[in-house]
Amino acid sequence: MATDISKLGVKTKWQDLTEGMIVAGAGTSKDFHTGEWTSVKPEFIEDKCKQCLLCVPVCPDSCIPVKDMKRGAFDYDHCKGCGICVKACPFGAIFEVSQAFDILQRIRKGEKMVAIIAPSILGQFKTSIEQVYGAFKEIGFTDVIEVAEGAMSTTSNEAHELLEKLEKGQSFMTTSCCPSYIELVEKHIPGMKPYVSTTGSPMYYTARIAKEKHPDAKIVFVGPCVAKRKEVRRDEAVDYILTFEEVGSILDGLDIQLEQTQAFSILHTSVREAHGFAQAGGVMGAVKAYLKEEAEKINAIQVSDINKKNIALLRACAKTGKAAGQFIEVMACEGGCITGPSTHNDIVSGRRQLAQELLKRKESYETMDR
Secondary structure, three states, rough: OOOOOOHHHOOOOOOOOOHHHHHOOOOOHOOOHHHHHHHOOOOOOOHOOOOOOOOOOOOOOOOOOOEEEOEEEEEEEEOOOOOHHHOOOOOOOOOOOOHHHHHHHHHHHHOEEEEEOOOOHHHHOOOHHHHHHHHHHHHHEEEEEEEHHHHHHHHHHHHHHHHHHHHOOOOEEEOOOOOHHHHHHHOHHHHHHHOOOOOOOHHHHHHHHHHOOOOOOEEEEOOOOHHHHHHHHHHHOOEEEHHHHHHHHHHHHHOOOOHOOOOOOOOOOOOHHHHHHHHHOOOHHHHHHHHHHHHHHHOEEEEEEEHHHHHHHHHHHHHHOOOOEEEEEEEEEOOHHOOOOOOOOOOHHHHHHHHHHHHOOOOOHHHHHO
């Protein structure tokens, strides 16, 4: 008696099995939905995918179909949720489940939660920024701290590091605050590592400011970037992450009307250039503004939108040790963080609103002594 392999399963009767469980016929994994083993499923956002296909070869179960040089949706019938593709994707197009529920649950339990909010918040909601921060207080956050405060530390540290490396003869240095770029270097352009700034990101410095101010609180980074999840996992000072998209959903779910919230003002005032980290050229502009006359001898360029062409450019720089500029700002998203994958406002309106809000900021490195 030959057993039909396609009919084997937990409900197979013993009478239908061969002696000694001998299977007649070749087996194939397609006949068995091994995906039911997993408790975690990767999420794929097609709009955020750059079609670099770096995730395809690393999948141990061939669960990422490709047609006409474009990847499709996951084959969840066979995906085991190992997470290798999440680690391989440098653009945040593959990510894990939202942490919004856990954050809200902790707030309801009375736990202290501090929101550290990325500079691109200035382009997200059509009310005053003070009312937006007031909405976070109404959600239940203990305090709100602008990541622009940490961006000032990033600016000063990166500026001094740049001068030091150039003095030592290094031909160029790139920025380090974009998590997608860091993932790209770590996994696919390791030769670029010596040229990447060792300065911490604005989130890194802001989280430590928040921990010093609220040592017993959980720190929640809020921004437009899903790739930031990986940086959060590596940073012991940050506990959770929320995207602007998720914040919009929370406000709707809790029926919080921004126009009616009580304004909450941030005590620390950050310079305009620190808030400018939200747009392409912002980091580069902040460093040059901080360096003042010393910046005149530095040729700075930007690479925004990590597509195949720009990846090839970065690989060439890493291989040759040469670049068109001495300071290279790298951002994964075209236009910078304000066009990130999980913004609340539409891209065009967001960029316009950010530009208008930056003009309102009077404090600047131009009028400050270093």
